[in-house]
């Protein structure tokens with residue numbers, strides 16, 4: 001009797017019904033506006049991290065030689081930076097779609113106002129846009145991993161393990177980017193975002209191990225999302241994998257969930273006045 | 274030419290609204306690069322490069338590269354939007370200005386932006402003690418020359434397209450590779466022959482080499498003269514094409 | 526009668542500023558209902574609350590028997606919205622604007638394509654189907670926005686100033702299409718500050734001013750209640766119209782002095798005009814016309830509607 005009555009008294013605070021379909025319709029809209037030129041831009045996106053890999057990993061790597069890992073093992077510089085390039089490319093890709101483009105659609109194209117007049121909810125717009133950013137990010141990551149394997153910077157099995165990690169990184173940064181987009185006021189604030197992103201890129205153990213920095217800076221680095229991502233991908237690529245990496249995954253999952261929730265709430269506040 | 278100065282004034286007045294946020298990127302980004310790359314990565318380059326410590330070697334290249342980034346930034350999106358969205362050029366063309374004034378005034382503003390960015394970087398470089406020659410201020414001249422050598426053709430390109438997808442293509446296939454493989458981070462001599470020649474053809478490497486000579490106090494020699502002439506060719510040819518593109522769109 | 530939209534004491538406040546100040550509204554199935562009022566009256570704010578994209582600050586609001594606070598998506602699925610400013614998707618073509626929008630309602634692709642073609646026909650945009658949105662004229666964009674509002678075959682269509690900024694020909698085309706919708710049994714809710722529009726389209730309307738409803742009824746009933754049958758508009762060449770107001774005393778039921786003219790409210794316009802001539806006041810121009818909602822508004826608020 002009790003079990004029979006229960007469902008009626010449970011208040012429906014959040015309804016997940018139809019959420020997937022409605023989010024997908026937002027992604028679909030992005031696919032519909034792909035034009036010939038934009039295709040070229042999209043497909044060629046994977047070139048960028050590859051160029052970095054050749055310039056910094058191979059070119060500068062020739063000046064550096066081998067680097068010692070924490071365990072004492074020596075690895076070539078390209079092997080050391082490649083996973084970090086992968087992680088930061090996942091970050092950059094997710095951020096460019098969810099900050100610049102997302103902000104433009106929200107503020108200037110007033111695209112979301114039109115969508116919100118339909119059954120689609122703010123959180124579903126956020127999810128749909130995020131999924132779209134991920135479709136691209138996933139393609140780029142796969143291409144980059146292929147190149148890493150071809151250059152013998154990692155093994156095929158390890159590349160397979162790194163792939164889902166890059167997807168998670170992309171989702172986490174995408175959610176973070178959206179939250180940031182709902183906070184900033186104008187295009188000028190993007191200079192701040194670019195500067196922040198650049199700082200992350202330079203100091204997150206990407207080009208040199210964080211042990212190269214003074215203790216205080218090092219602890220600061222340890223808590224940045226990009227460092228956690230680099231740590232995860234690098235461990236998967238070069239080994240060994242341990243509890244720290246489980247922590248990395250939890251950290252990124254938390255960023256994803258919190259980011260999405262906050263972004264959805266703030267969008268609702270901004271667009272549904 | 275006086276009329277061109279009015280156009281420059283317009284851009285400067287406009288810039289007053291946004292200089293604060295751009296000041297952040299012109300000062301903070303070089304500082305970060307310096308710390309993260311020069312000092313961080315530099316500490317792992319044990320032997321130095323071409324007889325100089327890595328930090329000293331990379332700074333002149335970073336200055337030239339900053340000049341190019343700034344020039345490209347001003348010569349692409351703003352130009353496209355002044356034609357396509359904001360229609361600023363059309364408004365200027367309705368005033369008694371010649372095409373050369375409109376183009377020249379905007380390029381002069383770009384030169385100004387390049388100069389301030391390079392100067393900011395030079396100050397940061399001085400703080401880090403990477404200036405070893407009285408010739409160092411010449412880097413500013415080199416930066417403006419290099420900046421204009423990429424700005425002029427970029428303006429021509431931006432004025433002949435209608436969608437920003439083409440700008441993304443320019444960035445991805447021309448600007449980024451040029452920035453990464455023009456001897457800024459490692460000597461071009463270690464590149465495979467084909468890529469090395471690509472670096473020789475593009476403008477940035479010439480600016481990097483000149484800038485390095487000035488900062489490290491090396492004699493540029495006749496190669497230096499060749500660099501200057503070659504960069505000037507880019508400027509003049511870029512101007513000629515840009516002028517034609519502007520004419521085609523503004524005088525109809 | 527079933528009430529599709531039911532509001533009691535509806536309030537909308539923005540950071541201390543009250544845009545909608547406790548209004549009561551009931552819209553019945555199949556009717557065309559209008560919100561009439563000057564700039565800033567709170568029409569759009571009300572429409573956005575009804576569209577479930579703006580939570581009410583206070584009061585009761587039920588749409589199709591549901592609570593917007595809880596069932597927003599469910600209600601919006603049955604609404605068609607044409608906002609005051611077109612927010613068409615500039616990255617898509619005319620047809621794609623309809624098909625992608627249909628997908629937001631979960632309409633299958635095949636159905637969406639078919640319905641898009643029908644709607645383009647309905648708003649006479651079939652020839653422009655593959656064009657981008659940007660180069661369309663204002664009237665075409667408006668028609669496309671209206672078509673987009675119909676893509677989910679809504680029970681209620683909300684139209685916020687559907688014809689503002691259009692030329693007379695374009696307006697008539699829009700009116701004609703809206704009239705056809707009404708004949709098909711669709712409930713229309715629209716805002717306007719054009720009297721002729723309200724008189725043409727609305728079965729019932731409310732006059733809003735400063736966030737409140739100041740009158741309610743059918744256009745005809747409102748005119749009968751708040752105005753006379755005819756109006757004489759007099760313009761005098763002199764600097765001030767005021768001076769002539771006294772000399773017109775006793776001529777009509779009521780008299781309004783505007784900066785550029787005097788309005789005389791009378792049952793028989795021609796008779797009053799003749800009387801003006803007889804008193805040899807020699808106005809620069811005389812116009813006799815029927816009373817309109819404009820006059821109702823003037824009477825209720827002491828202000829003209831379109832300034």
Ligand SMILES: Nc1ncnc2c1ncn2[C@@H]1O[C@H](COP(=O)(O)OP(=O)(O)OP(=O)(O)O)[C@@H](O)[C@H]1O
Nearest residue numbers: 273539542544562563564565566567568569570571
């Ligand atoms: N998001 C907002 N924040 C603050 N004030 C607002 C907001 N939206 C509307 N208002 C204010 O509420 C009042 C009513 O605005 P509303 O747009 O509802 O008027 P309206 O009747 O539609 O006028 P119009 O004929 O000009 O469209 C105005 O004074 C407006 O400034």
Ligand SMILES: [Mg+2]
Nearest residue numbers: 568569570609
């Ligand atoms: Mg309005």
